[in-house]
Amino acid sequence: MYEKWIGAQRGDVAMVLLSAAVVYAMILVYTRLVGLRSFSKMSSGDFAMTVAIGSLFGSTVSSPDPTLFLGLFALALLFAGQWLFALLRHRIPRFSQIVDNEPLLLMAGSEFLDDNLRKAKVTRADIFGKLREANAHNYEQVLAVVFETTGDISVLHSNVQDTYIHPDFVDGVLDHRRLEGTQSLLSNHKQLSKVN
Numbered sequence: 001m002y003e004k005w006i007g008a009q010r011g012d013v014a015m016v017l018l019s020a021a022v023v024y025a026m027i028l029v030y031t032r033l034v035g036l037r038s039f040s041k042m043s044s045g046d047f048a049m050t051v052a053i054g055s056l057f058g059s060t061v062s063s064p065d066p067t068l069f070l071g072l073f074a075l076a077l078l079f080a081g082q083w084l085f086a087l088l089r090h091r092i093p094r095f096s097q098i099v100d101n102e103p104l105l106l107m108a109g110s111e112f113l114d115d116n117l118r119k120a121k122v123t124r125a126d127i128f129g130k131l132r133e134a135n136a137h138n139y140e141q142v143l144a145v146v147f148e149t150t151g152d153i154s155v156l157h158s159n160v161q162d163t164y165i166h167p168d169f170v171d172g173v174l175d176h177r178r179l180e181g182t183q184s185l186l187s188n189h190k191q192l193s194k195v196n
Helices: 002-006 010-034 044-062 068-091 093-099 114-120 124-133 176-181 187-195
Strands: 104-108 142-147 153-157
Touching (some): 010 044, 010 068, 044 068, 068 093, 104 114, 104 176, 124 142, 124 153
Antiparallel strands (some): 104 142
């Protein structure tokens, strides 16, 4: 009884070793062909790709179902799909708008945007953790906090008093107009634009 749970036959161990080596090598080959974007976290599709590859790698290596050939074929399809997905996002802006989540502003300067926190299902405690991680010491240092399309939280902060956020950095972020009420926004940039 315990042998089924603990033991393994030599043939099984050999096949796991062989499968692991072959699948790992092929993942490296596929990544080389498709590019490093395969494992990035720049979009929700990228994140899903990473999870799917990990799952497929584990199931192909640890059991005979799917077979090694089917596992490699499925991996090839995932990489091909990722390549096509990235190509469509690059060439067709509307496609990117349809499939990607939009980043969401969670803090405008020192102000928490509670409606957006609820939308993102993020708590203030989560934000404080990210602020500590970004080495922000007080509210005055915080310019903006953004919930990114990948689920990461970005903290824009500075120790300098007259720092502003360039409009390009928050373009496409939902509610980025809320930054206009904070000292962190573009006032300096607008003045420089008028001079130039």
